[in-house]
Amino acid sequence: xxxxxxxxxxxxxHDLRASMNWLHTWAGVVMGSVLFAIFWTGTLSVFDREIDRxxxxxxxxxxxxxxxxxxxxxxxxxLAPGADQWTATLPTDREPMIAFAVTDRxxxxxxxxxxxxxxxxxxxxxxxxxxxxxxxxxxxxLRLEFLQIGRWIVGLAGMTMLILCVSGVIFHKKxxxxxxxxxxxxxxxxxxxxxxxxxGVLGLPFNFLxxxxxxxxxxxxxxxxxxxxxxxxxxxxxxxxxxxxxxxPAAGRPAPIASLDAMEREAVRRWGGAAPEMVGVSHPGDAxxxxxxxxxxASLVAVPIDVIYFDGPTGRVLLTNTATxxxxxxxxxxxAHTIQFRNWTLRWFYYAxxxxxxxMVATGLLFWVQSRRKRHTKLGLRGAGxxxxxxxxxxxxxxxxxxxxxxxxxxxxxxxxxxQGLEVWSFYxxxxxxxxxxxxxxxxxxxxQCWAIAAAGVxxxxxxxxxxxxxxxxxxxxxxFAVAGVDCVMLAGAAIAAVAAVRLGxxxxxxxxxVGVEQHA
Amino acid sequence: MPELAxxxxxxxxxxxxxxxxxxxxxxxxAGAGPLNRRPARRQQGVAAVLLILSLLIAIWRRxxxxxxxxxxxxxSAGALLVAAALAWRPRLLAGLVAINRGADPETGPGRRP
Numbered sequence: 270x271x272x273x274x275x276x277x278x279x280x281x282x283h284d285l286r287a288s289m290n291w292l293h294t295w296a297g298v299v300m301g302s303v304l305f306a307i308f309w310t311g312t313l314s315v316f317d318r319e320i321d322r323x324x325x326x327x328x329x330x331x332x333x334x335x336x337x338x339x340x341x342x343x344x345x346x347x348l349a350p351g352a353d354q355w356t357a358t359l360p361t362d363r364e365p366m367i368a369f370a371v372t373d374r375x376x377x378x379x380x381x382x383x384x385x386x387x388x389x390x391x392x393x394x395x396x397x398x399x400x401x402x403x404x405x406x407x408x409x410x411l412r413l414e415f416l417q418i419g420r421w422i423v424g425l426a427g428m429t430m431l432i433l434c435v436s437g438v439i440f441h442k443k444x445x446x447x448x449x450x451x452x453x454x455x456x457x458x459x460x461x462x463x464x465x466x467x468x469g470v471l472g473l474p475f476n477f478l479x480x481x482x483x484x485x486x487x488x489x490x491x492x493x494x495x496x497x498x499x500x501x502x503x504x505x506x507x508x509x510x511x512x513x514x515x516x517x518p519a520a521g522r523p524a525p526i527a528s529l530d531a532m533e534r535e536a537v538r539r540w541g542g543a544a545p546e547m548v549g550v551s552h553p554g555d556a557x558x559x560x561x562x563x564x565x566x567a568s569l570v571a572v573p574i575d576v577i578y579f580d581g582p583t584g585r586v587l588l589t590n591t592a593t594x595x596x597x598x599x600x601x602x603x604x605a606h607t608i609q610f611r612n613w614t615l616r617w618f619y620y621a622x623x624x625x626x627x628x629m630v631a632t633g634l635l636f637w638v639q640s641r642r643k644r645h646t647k648l649g650l651r652g653a654g655x656x657x658x659x660x661x662x663x664x665x666x667x668x669x670x671x672x673x674x675x676x677x678x679x680x681x682x683x684x685x686x687x688x689q690g691l692e693v694w695s696f697y698x699x700x701x702x703x704x705x706x707x708x709x710x711x712x713x714x715x716x717x718q719c720w721a722i723a724a725a726g727v728x729x730x731x732x733x734x735x736x737x738x739x740x741x742x743x744x745x746x747x748x749x750f751a752v753a754g755v756d757c758v759m760l761a762g763a764a765i766a767a768v769a770a771v772r773l774g775x776x777x778x779x780x781x782x783x784v785g786v787e788q789h790a
Numbered sequence: 791m792p793e794l795a796x797x798x799x800x801x802x803x804x805x806x807x808x809x810x811x812x813x814x815x816x817x818x819x820a821g822a823g824p825l826n827r828r829p830a831r832r833q834q835g836v837a838a839v840l841l842i843l844s845l846l847i848a849i850w851r852r853x854x855x856x857x858x859x860x861x862x863x864x865x866s867a868g869a870l871l872v873a874a875a876l877a878w879r880p881r882l883l884a885g886l887v888a889i890n891r892g893a894d895p896e897t898g899p900g901r902r903p
Contacts, residue, residue, distance in 0.1 A: 449809040449869070451877035471869040474862040570855040605859060612856060614794060618863040625870070 289440035293433055297633050298656060300429040302663035303411075305630040307426055309667055310408040311479070312623030313400060315608065315616055316758075318363040319751035320400030324678045326737040327393045329749055330365040333386035338529035338548060344389050345371055345553070349378050353519065356549030360386050361567065362611070363751070396688045397678055403693065404671075420490050427480035434477045437469055444470065458639035461632045468629035475622040476629065482606035485599060513590020515578040520557035526550070527584035529560065536562045536577050539589065543568060556582055567611040571601035627664075634660040658708040665718035666703030668766075672725035672759075673699035679732035719770035726763030730756045793851040797844040797861065801868025803886075804840035807833050809872050810886050819880045820887035833890050841865065 313320065322329055336359055344367070345355040352373040360367060366383040369391075373379075383392045398406075406412050413419030438444060448470065451463045469476060484491060500507040508514065529548065536545050545562035552558045558581025564573045574596070578587040592600055604610065608619055638657045645653035677695035681688045707714040733756060734740035741760075744753035809815045811830040816822040825833070844864060848857035875882050 446812065446814075449805070449812075449815065449873040449876050451873050453877055467870065467873050471873065472866050474866055478862075570859065601855065610856075614791075615856065615860055615863070618860065618867070622863060622866065625866075 286440045286442070289436040293436040293440055294637065296429050296433055296436070298637055300426055300433075301630055301634045301637075302659055303422065303426050304430060305627060305634070305663050306411075306667055307408060307423060308623060308626045308630055309671070310404045312620060312627060313404040313671065314408045315620045315623060316751075316755070317400035317405045319755055320404065320675075321364075321395075322749070322751040323733065323755040324397050324399045324675065325395040326683075326739075328364075328366050328383055328395070329737075329739070329752060330385055330387070331748065332362065332365055333360050336360065336367065336386050338533045340389070341367070341529065341548065342526070342550070342553060344384050345369060345550075347389070348382055348384075348391060349373055349380065352378065353553075354549070354551045355553070356547060356561075357384075358547045359545070361546070366392060393683070396683060396686065397692055398689055403674070403696075417490060420487055424484060424487060424491050427483045430480035431477065434469070434473065434480075438473075441466065441470075458636055461636040461639060465629055465632035465636055468625050468632065472622060472625045472629065475619075476626055479606065479626070482602045486603045486606055488599070511596070512574065513576050513588060515559060515561070515588040516551070517557055517559060519552040519555045522556040523554055524556035524558070524582040526553060526558055526560075526581045527579075532560055532577075532579045532584050533562065535579075535584070535586070536564075539577060540564050540575060543573075550581065553581070558582060559587065560584075566604070566609040570604045570610060571597055572604040572607065572609060574600065631660075631664045634664065654711060655708075657711055658704065658714070661707035661711075661714040661718060662700070662704030665715060665722060666700050666707065668762075669703050669718055669722050669725060670696045670700035672722060672729055675729045675759075676725060676732060679729065679736050716770050716773040719766045719773060723763045723767035723770060726759040726766065730759050730763075793847050794860075794864075797847050797864045798868055798871075800840045800844035800847070801864050802871050804837040804844070805869045805872040806875070806883055806886055807837040807840070809876060810883065810890075815876055815880075816887055818876065820884045822887045825890070829890055 341357050345352065345357070348355075348369055349371045352371045353375065354372040356370050358364075358368040365386075367386050369380075369382045369384055371378065371380050371382070383395070384390065385392055403412075409423060410417070410419030411422055413422070441447070447463075447466060449467075451467055452459055454460060489496065496507055497504060500510075529550075533545060533548070537543065544565050544567075546565040546567070547561075547563040549561045550558060551561075560579040560581050562577050562579075564575035566572055571592075573592070575589070575591045577589045579585065580587050608616060634656075638653065638660050641653040642657065645651075674692055674696040677692045678688075681691055685691070703718060706718070710717065730741070733752070737752075739747070739749060739752055741753050741756045744750075744756065810819065811825055811833050813824040816824065845858075845861045848861040848864070851857065852860055872883075
């Protein structure tokens with residue numbers, strides 16, 4: 270059912286199932302590589318801050334005591350004295366430092382610094398994008414910010430994923446009879462298809478709700494006009510009303526600021542016990558100083574937009590904002606996608622579900638390659654070889670590139686100003702190299718790249734132990750669970766990749782086994 | 791954490807019971823014949839109760855929003871574990887066939903229509 274003539278005949282026959290098969294196959298082949306990259310970086314983004322700790326050793330702090338809000342002003346002054354605005358994002362168990370952003374418009378200073386909450390001293394700049402700056406940005410917009418092209422491609426991929434879920438369920442003839450069926454047989458394409466169907470159908474809640482919620486998260490990009498009609502095209506008015514933004518110019522008269530700790534107590538009281546996660550001050554020391562606090566996301570699925578603005582000199586509440594009921598639904602869906610709340614069980618389930626999703630995309634591509642190869646070789650066509658190279662490069666290749674990114678982080682000197690860019694380059698260079706390798710050595714590419722992943726995973730763990738002096742047992746002993754966790758997952762991934770490589774090598778060529786796509790670094 | 795184990799257990803058992811109303815899995819797990827319609831329905835009913843029970847545990851222990859999300863994900867996990875058990879360790883589930891042998895062709899009357 271996969272060429273144009275067959276589509277036509279299928280449509281002529283009004284055969285819904287056949288046309289869904291065509292749709293599923295081609296939407297999958299065309300978008301499969303992009304979908305794998307998005308699933309993979311999304312899965313990594315579940316633990317983006319843990320990857321940050323691994324890649325930014327200077328932020329591996331012991332968990333700090335509760336921060337005094339009144340002490341924050343002194344820390345901000347130390348970073349940039351006399352700045353006219355600063356915000357501080359407070360430590361959490363995933364991010365043990367205070368993240369300061371300081372702006373001084375008069376002197377054109379705009380800086381972001383991490384501060385150790387127990388000493389109040391600024392930490393060395395990370396000089397890496399880490400997990401939040403790289404994998405998460407890749408996941409949400411492929412790091413293509415120009416004209417928001419990346420977000421549109423991700424949106425298209427999300428829409429395609431929904432189509433793939435629906436068409437897959439419709440055309441699968443025996444969805445209930447095969448519900449739990451996994452045939453480990455000598456015919457690898459059969460096993461690949463069973464794995465694809467199992468991961469797709471049994472993981473359907475996650476596979477369907479993640480792309481759906483992603484479209485709802487970015488609704489204003491995909492449907493940019495409706496809300497503007499209500500505000501007569503004035504986006505600023507819309508943002509101000511929905512976000513609850515309060516601004517006023519400096520008065521030019523000095524006045525001491527009231528106690529931030531008292532304001533924090535007031536915020537906690539109004540939010541029914543929820544703490545602020547961010548505090549900011551505009552025009553500190555001025556009679557028109559404004560203090561803003563944003564409610565913590567730790568204990569709710571729905572990402573709260575609650576803010577409170579205080580008058581700096583008196584501590585009086587100027588403005589509060591909370592989400593309307595409809596907005597709260599959108600925030601719930603967004604929160605269920607972005608999991609910024611504190612819940613380790615769900616976090617691990619999301620991680621596992623993401624890996625199952627990666628396996629689904631990879632086995633789907635693999636099945637297509639396997640079922641095509643024989644026929645195309647007979648017909649002398651070259652298309653299947655191209656897709657096979659693409660399939661290897663976009664599955665094992667992107668995993669290998671991820672490992673290269675982490676290895677570059679540990680090999681390049683931390684003081685090197687260009688380190689951040691070089692890490693990103695090593696990711697893309699290794700990815701391109703993996704694609705080229707798959708194109709040049711199509712028969713053995715899966716096996717060789719699996720070996721490379723296994724080696725790279727072990728190397729990354731070794732380099733972390735050597736360069737940061739924190740091997741896995743010590744990391745556990747010191748309570749650095751983020752570092753220990755990243756290391757353990759990489760070792761597990763390396764082990765799985767090695768097993769996959771052995772099995773792939775044993776299999777008679779030219780039929781690569783289905784196990785090769787199941788490994789994850 | 792005990793509630794998580796309970797939820798996964800309910801999900802696994804529930805899906806295993808559903809799978810074991812299907813002829814191919816009954817044969818593979820215990821060499822058993824097909825179930826009659828009525829015992830099959832009864833078995834599916836028990837499975838449904840188990841799956842709903844895991845939802846109730848989730849909401850009771852983890853609250854409405856976190857609980858419902860966790861429940862959906864444990865459903866997938868339980869079903870995938872059943873598929874894995876059927877593929878690699880089918881004998882693990884033999885006990886579940888034994889408790890509802892119902893109407894095997896050898897022992898009971900008639901086949902499912």
